[in-house]
Amino acid sequence: MKQPDYLNTKANVILYHADSIENKSDFEIFGKHLRLQGTGTAFVYLEDYQNTQVYIDVLANSNVQLYMIYKTSKPSEYDIRFHLENHAVLNLFSLTRNIEIVNLKIHRQFHIENNARLNNTKALINMGFTTLEDEVHLDSPNATVNIELLNIGAYNDKFVVTQDIYHNAKSTTSNINNSLISHANSELDYSVSGRIAKGNEFSVCRQQNKGIILDENGVIQVLPKLYIDEYNVEASHGAAIGQMDDEQMYYLQSRGLSEQEARSLIISGYTKPFVSAIEDEDIRALVERQIKKRINEANIV
């Protein structure tokens, strides 16, 4: 299969296409399991992969940067299972791209062990109807997950996103930061839950959701939920959803920016911190292009 140009110079590429897997990396694949061991960077590219289940194991003491790109031209459903062993670190960046308006469903389950950390960054800037279900189990003490998500909806896009965090052990930490932009008739529907069971003291569960609705027909709905059954924990949640802030617009315009420039700058305030955190230059450029294209196509600014 042909891999996209932006991956041509990459050292570790794994291609999932139709019903086949092509491993051009130093990492091993056993059956359905991709085993990430040691230190390094890998690029997983999934294009209309039919065997929807994928297993990714990050072995103990490993530290891996993994870029996952989902490209879809027909209705697709993926089920990805991650397992982070003790002291493993996985910096995961995921990008969904589709060339047609199709239904895409991604279910991801993460199990994180003792002292392991998942930094989970996700760009949802594709067309169509997308369902994302993230289920994170912090199974052992000092397991951590940090989630940064950027979602831009335009036209009649619909996104249904569920984020469930299970604090299954003491001293576990979760941080969720969702940045949402809705334009035209797009609907962004979020259910964000944190669960700390009794006995799992010293755990920290934080959720932050901010959303901007650019058009009167746009919808952003966020249901932040905390299910806490232990006193000695730290938990917070919040959702700030609204239209373009008049005072911010006035402030920027009072320095000479036109209405369009001010809107563009405020929107960049949502996207830029996210984009600038992407380490790989080619992937960062790809995301920048996709955001720009999406915003320009939708005439957001």
Next chain:
Amino acid sequence: MVLEIKDLFVSVEDTMILQGVNLTVKGGETHAIMGPNGTGKSTLASICMGHPKYKIESGDILVDGESILDKSVDERSRMGIFLAMQNPTEVPGVTNFDFIKAALQTRMEEGKHLRVGKFILEFETASKDLAMGKGLAHRFLNQGFSGGEKKRNEILQMKLLKPKFAFLDEIDSGLDVDALRIVGENVTELKSPELGLVLITHYQRLLDYIVPDFVHVMINGKIVKTGGLDLIEKIDSQGYEWVRTELGITDFDKRPEPVSLGTCPTKSLK
């Protein structure tokens, strides 16, 4: 270079705030407007900047003889009007650097681009002058800034944007003694025939650092008295009571009548 405010009447939500303000500011002049709370000082600055909340009932604002009432907020800014705000707005995700760069770029002729290297040097110098510390360029606009930092950031923007007429709205509030000195020195350095300054303040202490040419007292939406530095001293020692007595102002402490906000939603059981 002259800014003229002529017989200006301004209302907000059917309440008249400014009731016939007249003021002329020429390049090189520094004007101080003082007055009790709620007399319309900040409204005057905001209306000159074009804040959409306020409605001009009558009168005019002119820059070099041309009315600016039909100009939008950004057009006024690009014409050279600047307002250092009392409560600068926070804009998360937008860095100071990107913001000021965009503000400078939008002032340039079409097709011309800002020389970024030169801008970085100017930004760093201004940041150092105002003791803003390293890393200001990459901090999000006013987010997480202390009150003093926000005020100094306003002056930093003023230094870089080089306006023709600048309103500094209570720029001294929230500043400690050292920060006040820094702001005062930086504003004084900017004084030139190319800048008309309007300081809005309650206290003499700002005017120790930025010495005005004219001092105006505003009461009940009107400039009722104009003088020199002696006026500041008198206000500082005696307040505004004597102004009222001298000019026979009887509704000095007039406050808006209480307004009903309506009733809470109720549910009736039949």
